[in-house]
Amino acid sequence: MELRACKNCKRLYNHFSGETLCPTCNSQLDEIYREVKSYIYDNPNTTIQEVAETFNITIQTLHRWIREERLEFAGSSLVGLPCQGCGTTIKSGRYCESCKKSMIEGFSAAYESDQPKVQKEQKTSNNRMRFIK
Template identity: 45%
Template sequence: MEVRNCKGCGKLFNYLSGPPLCPSCAKALDLKFEEVKEYVYDHPRVDMQEVSEVCEVSISQIKQWIREERLSFADDSMIGIECEGCGVTIKTGRFCKDCKDKLAKGFGDLYPKEAPVQKPKDPRENPKMRFLDQNTDK
């Protein structure tokens, strides 16, 4: 366990994982998230500046929630962030669908593909060779 200062209030706390916030600041941030989520749900055509002012949350915090895919927006919403790969406007996450597909394909190419297993050939299938059955009656 590690002791850190809270980024929100500056108090010392036992840090386990996640954002460096004490439990009380983390709870307050979760309550702010719920407030933002409800406001966006009630006002679907709102822009990020208005959400920031009404809910008293920084724009960078709203963008972080979008990147974490905690907040997502409809296609007709005015809120959007840039894809980290190509810069196109997206509504949630870090990458657009095309960049996600490229990354997935790139990761798939990292591992060598197994060669197809060839079944052993039956020597009786070779048309050039002939076999005589021992049980044949002459």
């Protein structure tokens, strides 16, 4: 176990991978996330700044939710989330449509180095055996 200071309340907590907040702040943030989501649903033309001010959260937090595709703002011009490929404004995720497209085209080349930890399927020769009664 590793103790870390929560980024929000500065209390020490047992750190799990990927978390930057203590469990208390994390569940609070989850609560806020749910409220933000319904707020955006009710106010589809809201801006990211407005949401940040209304809920007293950082724009970075909202950007993270958008990157994780947990949130989507209706008006693309209102968000100002830059595509990580070309910098164009996007609504959600990390890349715009055209960058996604060109990434898919170059995907086979990139795939080699970026392969997930999937075990190669083991040859199941046992499956060829049949039980005959």
